[in-house]
Amino acid sequence: MYARVIQFPLKADSIPDAINYFRDSVGPALKQFDGFKNSRMLTNPSTNQGLMVTLWESEAYRQAAESSGFLQDVLKSMSSYFAAPPTVDYYEVNVQIA
Numbered sequence: 001m002y003a004r005v006i007q008f009p010l011k012a013d014s015i016p017d018a019i020n021y022f023r024d025s026v027g028p029a030l031k032q033f034d035g036f037k038n039s040r041m042l043t044n045p046s047t048n049q050g051l052m053v054t055l056w057e058s059e060a061y062r063q064a065a066e067s068s069g070f071l072q073d074v075l076k077s078m079s080s081y082f083a084a085p086p087t088v089d090y091y092e093v094n095v096q097i098a
Contacts, residue, residue: 005053035057
């Protein structure tokens with residue numbers, strides 16, 4: 001399994017709106033992609049930091065979803081919530097305990 005991790009500083013007053021947008025728009029849209037496993041959005045209101053973690057069955061599925069322009073559209077749509085540009089990193093998932 002493979003993960004995409006997006007780290008972003010949030011504007012303090014935008015945290016509830018960012019959470020709602022991710023839950024209501026991004027989450028349902030992700031479910032339409034082949035190979036999508038799950039996703040989480042985490043926020044720390046004390047530091048105004050956030051993370052979006054998305055898991056994919058394979059690197060190929062993750063790359064296919066990104067080449068569709070979906071990620072770029074999400075980041076553009078959420079840009080008004082960000083205090084600075086997000087960073088995007090990629091990982092191989094080595095251990096998962098449910």
